[in-house]
Amino acid sequence: MIIVVKDHQDEKQIHNLTDWIKSLGLDLHISRGENSLVIGLIGDTSKVDIDLIRSLDIVESVQRIQEPYKNANRKFHPQDTVIDVKGHKFGGGHFQIIAGPCSVESEEQVLTIAKAVKAAGATCLRGGAFKPRTSPYAFQGLGVVGLDYLRKAREETGMPIVTEIMSPEFIDEFADVDIIQVGARNMQNFDLLKKLGRVDKPILLKRGLANTIEEWLMSAEYIMSEGNQQVILCERGIRTFEPYTRNTLDLSAIPLLKEKTHLPVIVDPSHASGLSRLVRPMSLAAVGAGCDGLIIEVHNDPSHALCDGAQSLRPEQFKEVVDNIDVMLPIVGKERDK
Numbered sequence: 001m002i003i004v005v006k007d008h009q010d011e012k013q014i015h016n017l018t019d020w021i022k023s024l025g026l027d028l029h030i031s032r033g034e035n036s037l038v039i040g041l042i043g044d045t046s047k048v049d050i051d052l053i054r055s056l057d058i059v060e061s062v063q064r065i066q067e068p069y070k071n072a073n074r075k076f077h078p079q080d081t082v083i084d085v086k087g088h089k090f091g092g093g094h095f096q097i098i099a100g101p102c103s104v105e106s107e108e109q110v111l112t113i114a115k116a117v118k119a120a121g122a123t124c125l126r127g128g129a130f131k132p133r134t135s136p137y138a139f140q141g142l143g144v145v146g147l148d149y150l151r152k153a154r155e156e157t158g159m160p161i162v163t164e165i166m167s168p169e170f171i172d173e174f175a176d177v178d179i180i181q182v183g184a185r186n187m188q189n190f191d192l193l194k195k196l197g198r199v200d201k202p203i204l205l206k207r208g209l210a211n212t213i214e215e216w217l218m219s220a221e222y223i224m225s226e227g228n229q230q231v232i233l234c235e236r237g238i239r240t241f242e243p244y245t246r247n248t249l250d251l252s253a254i255p256l257l258k259e260k261t262h263l264p265v266i267v268d269p270s271h272a273s274g275l276s277r278l279v280r281p282m283s284l285a286a287v288g289a290g291c292d293g294l295i296i297e298v299h300n301d302p303s304h305a306l307c308d309g310a311q312s313l314r315p316e317q318f319k320e321v322v323d324n325i326d327v328m329l330p331i332v333g334k335e336r337d338k
């Protein structure tokens with residue numbers, strides 16, 4: 001971190017500032033120019049409140065030169081993290097496809113879809129048992145019963161299950177879920193993130209509706225700083241001024257994240273677009289941008305889905321997307337897990 005001190009400050013004020021910085025356990029490097037004084041902070045500045053320094057009268061400007069996240073930072077962990085979910089690897093050149101319904105509606109529905117997506121090439125099964133709905137009057141999910149149906153589908157198909165947790169109070173119920181999803185609306189539920197940091201299980205962390213990449217990585221940091229290093233990031237579109245799509249898929253986040261973090265990055269083209277006909281092109285664009293996998297909503301009867309039918313693919317449409325992805329993967333140097 002670099003602090004530029006305003007012109008003509010008296011030595012006493014500068015002294016107070018440097019003493020305070022030292023009291024934070026940091027070393028200093030001071031360079032005096034003819035008209036300016038620049039203080040370089042040396043050491044772990046992740047706990048320094050940059051806004052507090054900025055607010056000081058004698059400070060002209062402050063700049064971070066190191067990101068505030070450490071565990072998630074590629075600088076301290078240059079190799080890709082590879083997360084192994086029952087033999088299915090995320091990151092490090094492996095490509096995974098997670099698919100399934102938005103919400104678990106019945107035992108039969110989830111099993112039918114699980115079999116269909118598996119046959120088409122999906123390796124993990126998604127399905128919401130607890131649903132974060134904008135309206136309290138909309139279908140809220142089957143809750144713990146839905147988790148049971150997912151377990152049964154796992155037993156029958158052998159596919160690991162991915163499902164969303166909405167509250168820390170249910171952590172015990174998720175003990176045998178293979179990947180715990182944190183939805184966009186909970187990306188900054190810090191209490192939930194801290195608790196998931198103490199769980200020995202992969203966490204699929206979706207990007208918040210209106211969150212920056214750095215805020216998202218800080219949320220990953222919440223999980224990782226508690227001990228759990230198994231975080232998979234999921235770009236699912238952000239809210240912009242554009243109403244033709246449900247969200248705007250931030251494709252540039254993918255290569256940027258690959259620079260900034262060693263964590264696997266997957267993309268959800270279903271929630272990003274909200275339109276089933278955009279899922280194929282957005283999936284291919286995401287593959288081209290370098291993602292490590294996709295999570296796609298698939299329903300056997302989208303027009304009667306209890307949630308997100310408009311963005312759900314039918315199994316045969318999903319199969320076409322997988323076939324197209326297979327054509328692209330060698331170009332980006334990735335291999336689809338089977």
Ligand code: PEP
Pocket residue numbers: 102128132182183184185206236268271
């Ligand atoms: C979901 O995956 O069904 C979901 C609710 O996603 P998001 O949190 O990205 O809106």
Ligand code: MN
Pocket residue numbers: 102103271297307308
């Ligand atoms: Mn959904």
